[in-house]
Amino acid sequence: MKGKKKLLAEFLEKSRLFNIARKIPANTLTIINYHRIYANKLDTEFDAGVFGSSVNEFEQQMAFLQKHVNVLSEQDIIGLVRTGKSLSGRNAFVTFDDGYRDNYQLAVPILKKYHIPALFFIPTKNIEESTLGWWDIISYFINHANEKNILLNEKFVPLQTPENKENAKQELLIYMKTARHEESKKLLTELSARCGVKFPSRAVQREELMSWEQIKEIANTDGLSIGSHTVSHRVLSTIENHEELRELQDSRIFLQQKLSCEINSIAYPVGGYHAFSERTKRNAHQAGYTLGFSFNTGTNYNTITDSFDIKRISPEKNLSIYKVNVILPRLFTNNNPFAGRHGERSEGG
Ligand SMILES: [Zn+2]
Known part of the structure; x- marks a missing residue:
């Protein structure tokens, strides 16, 4: 199209x-x-x-x-x-x-x-x-992820190639747009742990x-x-x-x-x-x-x-x-x- x-x-x-x-x-x-x-x-x-x-x-x-x-x-x-x-x-x-x-x-x-x-x-x-908004934080976690796979919605999602990472981001973004606020906050904390990546510092976020x-x-x-x-x-x-x-x-x-x-x-x-x-x-x-x-x-x-x-x-x-x-x-x-x-x-x- x-x-x-x-x-x-x-x-x-x-x-x-x-x-x-x-x-x-x-x-x-x-x-x-x-x-x-x-x-x-x-x-x-x-x-x-x-x-x-x-x-x-x-x-x-x-x-x-x-x-x-x-x-x-x-x-x-x-x-x-x-x-x-x-x-x-x-x-x-x-x-x-x-x-x-x-x-x-x-x-x-x-x-x-x-x-x-x-x-x-x-x-x-x-x-x-x-x-920064959830979309930026999700991308940050996935971009810096050290894990080869992460558990998302009860299934293992691969993060080995750039394409894998893009698909994982898409899935998470769609979820975040419809999730209730409390759930979406929880998901970001969980995602940080699953990816093995800390939240970006306030100073780094402020720059954007x-x-x-x-x-x-x-x-x-x-x-x-x-x-x-x-x-x-x-x-x-x-x-x-x-x-x-x-x-x-x-x-x-x-x-x-x-x-x-x-x-x-x-x-x-x-x-x-x-x-x-x-x-x-x-x-x-x-x-x-x-x-x-x-x-x-x-x-x-x-x-x-x-x-x-x-x-x-x-x-x-x-x-x-x-x-x-x-x-x-x-x-x-x-x-x-x-x-x-x-x-x-x-x-x-
Ligand atoms: Zn906006």
Whole structure:
């Protein structure tokens, strides 16, 4: 499927069809959600699956957006929601989840260079306590594992080849997305023992995440803004109502106090339709948010129909597919109900 998409996208781009398509009227808003950007070569002891583009690819993507579509800001989207206005033309919006340090070091300079607004969603406890998400810790354990096999779900899983290790990570990521919070914490401790690898130090984890000073600087930069990604990045559909409300309220209040600005937007962790519910949307409204963003849920057509399920897609590494997703989004629909980051590596970014 991926190969066919690439061929079709490259064909459209090389032929005049793509130029003609650009002239066809469309009222769309494509929101591209990034997690991590890498410098030259992708080299990490944590989750390689959350890296979307290299910094050079990111620059090409931003140059394309600036030249060919209307690039919106968080305030523009709030305006659209408040007025109920329809979308006009081809629009794009750039967001980042999880608060990784490369967002500040690599992405922000390019966003400034091309005057591209962006919204960064921060899980407050991860920054405050310098702790990476479960997807990074799982990858760290598996990457450093000394054992040839580990016991997972009552069966022995081999860890001898890179492919074995990738399969083990996938299995664990899928489990963690649906496990209750208490079980998922227990699993990480067990996995540490089974792999014979200690948890990475706070100092090592801190290196991967933005500091509050860096987040403040982003909040104070024209066009750039901060949103909440909950307190602890728990999958909201796996927790009780009162816990969900706390995750939404406490993160907003904390960010507002820390950054001395209004926090209007929330991105639901993982973000696919299995990861949040109608209850989440009601709670987000009650917690004072104006906008709620889902993930890997597609493109917004004509108008923002639900301000607490604003759809986002992953960035495609291939520039031709990236362009098609923005110019002709209906061609490759990306509405996968089980999608969401952290375990959906095949979808990229
Ligand atoms: Zn996230």
